[in-house]
Amino acid sequence: MNTEIVDTLKREKRLDAAGYRSLLESRDPDTAAYLHETAKGVSVQRFGRGIYIRGLIEFTNICRNDCLYCGIRKSNRNIRRYMLADNEIIDRCSCGYGLGFRTFVLQGGELPDEKDDFIEEVCRLIHGRFPDCAITLSLGERREESYRRFFNAGATRYLLRHETHNPAHYAMLHPAGMSLENRLRCIARLKAIGYQTGTGIMAGSPYQTVDNIIEDIQYIQALRPQMIGIGPFIPHKDTPFGGLCYGTEYRNRTVGGPGPATREAEDMRLELTLKLISIFRLMFPDALIPATTALATVANDGREKGILSGANVVMPNLSPPWTRDSYSLYDDKASSGSESAEGLAELESRLARIGYHIDFSRGDYSENCI
Ligand code: SAH
Numbered sequence: 201m202n203t204e205i206v207d208t209l210k211r212e213k214r215l216d217a218a219g220y221r222s223l224l225e226s227r228d229p230d231t232a233a234y235l236h237e238t239a240k241g242v243s244v245q246r247f248g249r250g251i252y253i254r255g256l257i258e259f260t261n262i263c264r265n266d267c268l269y270c271g272i273r274k275s276n277r278n279i280r281r282y283m284l285a286d287n288e289i290i291d292r293c294s295c296g297y298g299l300g301f302r303t304f305v306l307q308g309g310e311l312p313d314e315k316d317d318f319i320e321e322v323c324r325l326i327h328g329r330f331p332d333c334a335i336t337l338s339l340g341e342r343r344e345e346s347y348r349r350f351f352n353a354g355a356t357r358y359l360l361r362h363e364t365h366n367p368a369h370y371a372m373l374h375p376a377g378m379s380l381e382n383r384l385r386c387i388a389r390l391k392a393i394g395y396q397t398g399t400g401i402m403a404g405s406p407y408q409t410v411d412n413i414i415e416d417i418q419y420i421q422a423l424r425p426q427m428i429g430i431g432p433f434i435p436h437k438d439t440p441f442g443g444l445c446y447g448t449e450y451r452n453r454t455v456g457g458p459g460p461a462t463r464e465a466e467d468m469r470l471e472l473t474l475k476l477i478s479i480f481r482l483m484f485p486d487a488l489i490p491a492t493t494a495l496a497t498v499a500n501d502g503r504e505k506g507i508l509s510g511a512n513v514v515m516p517n518l519s520p521p522w523t524r525d526s527y528s529l530y531d532d533k534a535s536s537g538s539e540s541a542e543g544l545a546e547l548e549s550r551l552a553r554i555g556y557h558i559d560f561s562r563g564d565y566s567e568n569c570i
Pocket of ligand 1: 270308309339340341359361402431494529530
């Protein structure tokens with residue numbers, strides 16, 4: 201068991217590329233267990249046993265982009281497109297407020313620029329009605345001026361995963377016309393405007409290599425985002441990657457490529473997600489790191505495993521139930537039970553079973569280095 205590398209990461213909050221590689225490629229279950237245990241300890245020391253909740257409102261699946269992995273890509277003709285009206289969004293916030301949510305995450309496809317007025321107005325309305333709540337946006341790449349307008353209207357957090365920091369890999373996941381350069385520029389702008397900014401990747405995305413992941417870690421190390429979202433890639437049947445399983449190279453073995461998902465590939469994707477959560481927790485004790493819906497989708501106890509690896513946020517679905525099938529980023533996406541806002545009691549009892557509870561406060565990022 202290699203405890204030393206984990207201890208070094210905890211102490212130094214970084215490793216060199218060889219160090220990250222050895223953690224990512226290690227097949228030793230004891231080293232992984234020690235990594236998770238250490239990361240969990242850092243999380244508990246920093247946040248206690250409270251887990252922040254965010255109400256996720258997927259307010260539109262209309263999207264101008266065509267990301268190859270994503271089920272709401274514009275070429276997918278098999279979903280019904282929808283967009284909630286402002287009063288429907290406010291209704292969901294009221295409902296969430298009653299349940300105890302103090303953060304609302306507005307997520308959606310990339311709307312045309314003309315919808316910026318609408319987005320700004322919705323931020324203003326939510327901020328006016330629920331001044332004690334935080335508004336997080338996750339609306340993709342937009343103009344700098346738009347990010348600024350939303351910020352001035354009351355949004356203070358923004359999630360925009362960079363997806364991969366390698367230009368060649370980026371081009372394999374996105375259509376011509378989208379560029380890594382623009383995505384990174386957007387992330388830098390969000391940070392400069394003053395948003396608490398989140399970024400991240402899918403673990404096991406098609407053609408992803410360990411080298412790519414090391415680059416991602418190094419990018420995040422330099423960026424110092426306030427939030428880090430890591431979830432397993434899950435194929436969606438109506439995308440070009442519908443038949444692919446996961447990343448093509450993990451621990452120097454081919455786990456992806458066309459063909460059915462094998463049990464081994466599934467285990468690796470879960471394992472890789474958990475390792476990354478732990479690595480980021482050790483690098484950034486203060487960061488807000490969710491146990492994502494995708495993680496809860498690939499394993500029944502995925503959320504719990506994420507928390508026990510150092511995650512400290514969950515984002516139950518607060519979208520109107522009629523939209524949930526249409527917001528299908530990937531196949532079989534979880535949106536009921538403890539993944540739903542209505543299921544908070546179930547979430548609470550599942551957390552209690554692993555010794556945690558819901559923290560109902562806003563949970564803004566704050567630096568409190570331990
Ligand atoms: N349009 C916005 C937000 C919606 S997508 C944006 O692009 O940021 C939110 C996240 O879902 C993406 O960043 C991506 O990492 C994740 N996602 C999309 N398709 C996925 C898939 N097939 N499997 C797992 N995660 C996926």
